[in-house]
Amino acid sequence: xxxxxxxxxxxxxxxxxxxxxxxxxxxxxxxxxxxxxxxxxxxxxxxxxxxxxxxxxxxxxxxxxxxxxxxxxxxxxxxxxxxxxxxxxxxxxxxxxxxxxxxxxxxxxxxxxxxxxxxxxxxxxxxxxxxxxxxxxxxxxxxxxxxxxxxxxxxxxxxxxxxxxxxxxxxxxxxxxxxxxxxxxxxxxxxxxxxxxxxxxxxxxx
Numbered sequence: 001x002x003x004x005x006x007x008x009x010x011x012x013x014x015x016x017x018x019x020x021x022x023x024x025x026x027x028x029x030x031x032x033x034x035x036x037x038x039x040x041x042x043x044x045x046x047x048x049x050x051x052x053x054x055x056x057x058x059x060x061x062x063x064x065x066x067x068x069x070x071x072x073x074x075x076x077x078x079x080x081x082x083x084x085x086x087x088x089x090x091x092x093x094x095x096x097x098x099x100x101x102x103x104x105x106x107x108x109x110x111x112x113x114x115x116x117x118x119x120x121x122x123x124x125x126x127x128x129x130x131x132x133x134x135x136x137x138x139x140x141x142x143x144x145x146x147x148x149x150x151x152x153x154x155x156x157x158x159x160x161x162x163x164x165x166x167x168x169x170x171x172x173x174x175x176x177x178x179x180x181x182x183x184x185x186x187x188x189x190x191x192x193x194x195x196x197x198x199x200x201x202x203x204x205x206x
Contacts, residue, residue, distance in 0.1 A: 006195075010041050013202050015143040015177065019184050020193030025136045026105065033105040037138055040068040041197060045205035052156050052166060061111045065100075065140075074100040074107065077128075098124050098137075106137040110175035111199075118180050119188065126190035136193045142176040143198030 005023035006016055026034040050060045078097040098121075100107040106128060108121050118141075125137040150167040157163050170176070177198045184194060 007038055007042075010038055010197075013200065014041065014140075015145075015198030015200055017181060017184075017196040017198075018194070019189070019196075020136075020191065022136050022138070022193035022195035025193055026138070026195065029135065030103060030105050033102050036069060036072050036074070036102065037105075037107060040065055041140075043068060044199075045203050046199070047205045048153070051150065051153065062099075062109050065107075065109050069100050069102075069107070072102070074102045077101045077133075098128065101128075101134065104133070104135040106134045107139070108137070109140045110180075111142060112170055113175045115173050115175050115179040117175055118183050122183055122188040122194075125192045125194065126188070129192035130190060134192070136195070137189070138195045138197070139180070140197045140199065141180055142170070143200045144177050146170070146176075146199065146201060149201050149204075 003016070003018055003023040005027035010016075026037075044064055046061055046064075053060065076097055076099055098106045098108055106125055110117055110121065121139060125134070128134040129137070147167060147170065150170050151165070153166040155163050156166050156169075173179075177196075180196065183189075184196070
């Protein structure tokens, strides 16, 4: 059952999953940040032109969220951790960057990357959470059902003149819900609460 902490209008547009009571934490402890995210989620739409564009739409769709969130103070961050022995740094390592952080809330969008990107995202959420830098995370990706829509669009011609099915740009090894949920259920985000939104065809701008 969808959480009562997720606005009804958002529930109608997205496929939603949560881990660790993430929506309750957002709604109770971070209402301003949650309002920013809900406003962006409600505003977001994608177009058939973006889907058909040769070379994919990876650079287009994430920019929609960037335009909505950057002006409100959501910034990219990376966590650096050091092992210190006798006051000397022995090992220094960086986490995978998180695209958007405000206060103690993290947000990432994975539209059409390699599915291993989820491992980097969840490791970053876990590291930031364990070091006390965030309290909750939100991630947006494609709902599985979009694949049927992609198949219905037929073919496209890439920049080299090659004709291929549009659906081939969004293959099984790219980021979508079926690749994310098993990782979350296996605990790869550690104890970090995570709220997940799947982009559905209801967000298609006609």
